[in-house]
Amino acid sequence: MFLSILRQFVVLILGLAVFLNTYADDSFFDDDIVFDESDGELDEWSDDSDIFGEETSIKEKRLSWLDLGVTQKWGFNPASDYSTTKERTEMTLGTSGSVSDSGYGEVELKATKFWPSDSNYSTEKSDLEVEKAFLQFSFDDWSTKIGKYTIGWGELEGGALDVVNPSGGLTDPSMIPQWFMSATRYFDTSDLSFFYNSNPEISKSKLLVLKNDTYDEFGVRYGMSSEGSDMAFYLGELIPNDALINLTDGLVYATPYQLIGFGMNKAFNEYLLKFDIAYKNNIQQNQTGKFIKVDRLDWDLAFDIQNDDRQWLISINSQYLLDFADDYLTPTVLGGAVNTKRNNMNYMASVSDKFGDSDWTWGLSNVIASNNDLSLSSATLDWDINDQWQASFSGTYIDAKDNRAFAVLDDYQRVNLEIKYQY
Amino acid sequence: MNKPVRNDLNLKLLVLSFCVAMFSLNVSADTDMSAREIMERVDEESRKSTDSAFTRMKLTTCKYGKKDGKIKCAEKPRVKLVENAQINTGINDKDTKSVAIILEPASERGIGMLSYSYDDSDRDNETWLYLSALGKVKRISVRNSDDEETESASIFGTEMTTEDQESGKLDDYTYELLEQGKFRGRDVAVIESTPKPHRLSKSSYGKTQSWVDTERFITLKVQMFDKNSNPIKKLEVGKVEKINDVWMGRSLTFFNTVSNRLTNMRLEAINFDMDIKEDFLTQRALTDQAFREKYLKDLRKQAK
Numbered sequence: 001m002f003l004s005i006l007r008q009f010v011v012l013i014l015g016l017a018v019f020l021n022t023y024a025d026d027s028f029f030d031d032d033i034v035f036d037e038s039d040g041e042l043d044e045w046s047d048d049s050d051i052f053g054e055e056t057s058i059k060e061k062r063l064s065w066l067d068l069g070v071t072q073k074w075g076f077n078p079a080s081d082y083s084t085t086k087e088r089t090e091m092t093l094g095t096s097g098s099v100s101d102s103g104y105g106e107v108e109l110k111a112t113k114f115w116p117s118d119s120n121y122s123t124e125k126s127d128l129e130v131e132k133a134f135l136q137f138s139f140d141d142w143s144t145k146i147g148k149y150t151i152g153w154g155e156l157e158g159g160a161l162d163v164v165n166p167s168g169g170l171t172d173p174s175m176i177p178q179w180f181m182s183a184t185r186y187f188d189t190s191d192l193s194f195f196y197n198s199n200p201e202i203s204k205s206k207l208l209v210l211k212n213d214t215y216d217e218f219g220v221r222y223g224m225s226s227e228g229s230d231m232a233f234y235l236g237e238l239i240p241n242d243a244l245i246n247l248t249d250g251l252v253y254a255t256p257y258q259l260i261g262f263g264m265n266k267a268f269n270e271y272l273l274k275f276d277i278a279y280k281n282n283i284q285q286n287q288t289g290k291f292i293k294v295d296r297l298d299w300d301l302a303f304d305i306q307n308d309d310r311q312w313l314i315s316i317n318s319q320y321l322l323d324f325a326d327d328y329l330t331p332t333v334l335g336g337a338v339n340t341k342r343n344n345m346n347y348m349a350s351v352s353d354k355f356g357d358s359d360w361t362w363g364l365s366n367v368i369a370s371n372n373d374l375s376l377s378s379a380t381l382d383w384d385i386n387d388q389w390q391a392s393f394s395g396t397y398i399d400a401k402d403n404r405a406f407a408v409l410d411d412y413q414r415v416n417l418e419i420k421y422q423y
Numbered sequence: 424m425n426k427p428v429r430n431d432l433n434l435k436l437l438v439l440s441f442c443v444a445m446f447s448l449n450v451s452a453d454t455d456m457s458a459r460e461i462m463e464r465v466d467e468e469s470r471k472s473t474d475s476a477f478t479r480m481k482l483t484t485c486k487y488g489k490k491d492g493k494i495k496c497a498e499k500p501r502v503k504l505v506e507n508a509q510i511n512t513g514i515n516d517k518d519t520k521s522v523a524i525i526l527e528p529a530s531e532r533g534i535g536m537l538s539y540s541y542d543d544s545d546r547d548n549e550t551w552l553y554l555s556a557l558g559k560v561k562r563i564s565v566r567n568s569d570d571e572e573t574e575s576a577s578i579f580g581t582e583m584t585t586e587d588q589e590s591g592k593l594d595d596y597t598y599e600l601l602e603q604g605k606f607r608g609r610d611v612a613v614i615e616s617t618p619k620p621h622r623l624s625k626s627s628y629g630k631t632q633s634w635v636d637t638e639r640f641i642t643l644k645v646q647m648f649d650k651n652s653n654p655i656k657k658l659e660v661g662k663v664e665k666i667n668d669v670w671m672g673r674s675l676t677f678f679n680t681v682s683n684r685l686t687n688m689r690l691e692a693i694n695f696d697m698d699i700k701e702d703f704l705t706q707r708a709l710t711d712q713a714f715r716e717k718y719l720k721d722l723r724k725q726a727k
Binding site for chain 2: 067096097098101102103104106136137138143149150151152153157165174175184186189191225227228230265267268269270271272304306308309356386387388422423
């Protein structure tokens, strides 16, 4: 009897062994995701709504056509007991959408209120401007666009070919939109575009009174895209984005120059190589007792490196005067002059990343400009609070040689805080 | 008196052991296919779901935790509404071209991403973004990290990465059939995909394990591991439906188990056999908003 029972136990153990062998690794077939125990056995991962509840529904905006943004900006000077240099409120109102069957339009108005502690308050207390306004129409292989917007040329921002829209300058590199008429013809893997601007804008400066601002500017770009690389050829007559003071008559000029250029990018694993080169004819230049036009060769080389959320940008930029004399002069910011160097080199390195998987992003950058006449270091900390609210904190420090063009900017320090709401 | 009891016990033990053995044999309908063949079928079925497809998807991202044994968002989730048009191209339609445009939130409306994905291992996938503030298209070059503690480059700030969206490149991996059995009521094969050395250097995953429904050839779950074999991410596929004769999951949830963040991609609408021309899936779709809106309007009309 005992042997018989033992035999049955052996059979049972063998059966269990086969069963257990089938489920050798239970973890493969255990469903470790539990949504709602009351659902009982789940056939599938199915109820993601249980995770999010009602919070994920995209609520229809009351004025769905309206884009509203309010930004409060503060700036402080640590070198002067953190005195307030900037305190302004910006409000943007915009809308966008289709216009007829083949058109599209966008408009954005920006109103700025400068508060008494803002350094701008003494000259203007408020400002209202069209930040962006354009209509675009598309027919077959053609597209036309008219209005105020931004045209990006070249691969490197601030590089040899990024010459169409002026920027806010060293301490505010954002692009300033301009009024353009443009047309683009699209081909299979290339496009040919043309733009015309009857009233090009020069970077704002309170120190300069522009002598002549009535020139037109226009340009042509032919871009091609191939696997792993994009390239483009450029041709144009443009107005300098920064006006230049004529040291002989004390007036400020921004006269046209002609440009022939080429830009390309090439992807190598995590690297994106960017290269721009431009020959510029009739660039304004001061010489002892003269205000002349010279030819210049500008080029830049940059690497974009993206590794997860970390982004690096390393660039080198050169402006080489093709004809040169020892008595060429460069005006200083405060009106004097220093000798011009034939090759003007600029270097930039920047890095940004997220703090872990948080909504915080940090950034560091260093710009060495004009053969080390100026070194600008900045640090930023951005907080992407939610889809409506963002905050940004930044600090800037400039170290400039006291016997060169940017001497007045030496020991420039700023701490800025911005809070933005978007609806 | 004892004998019948003993016989009864013997009988019960026999029946029990028989049942256990039979159950173990019938627990799943094992497939005769090799791991590679299964993954080829999955890839084939997956392509059907992307060919000439126009989709509207909701991407929901949040930090998550477990409450009462259930997974819950631990913060207010961020929601993006995205429209995506996609076609298969190239030799045997094994390459993919797609353009994705953000509709919501308002702060990101109009941001577009153009992607070309190639089946051939020697061809790197390509991605471009349009930056309206700079007025130009920017090529994005991304290599996934060697750092096992971090995720690879995300799509629109979600837990989905460009690597997670890749299809094809089957030759870049070796496949091993780890196990077969039942999972959520379906016959599944668990297949481990290990990137070959040349692929490993471009991948943020040391290996992945896929739970493949061997009847419908759809992946129900994927577990991703770093290069030290630590689990770092998980994909759960839900709401499996047969749409236009193609099995597909309408709800994909990516769990980043390192950061405890998840992204759910829910297909709000999907339409196949759409008339999507290759001309649309070019950089023009990013720069020419009039062209893009006109085309998207046409696709929305077709979808109705």
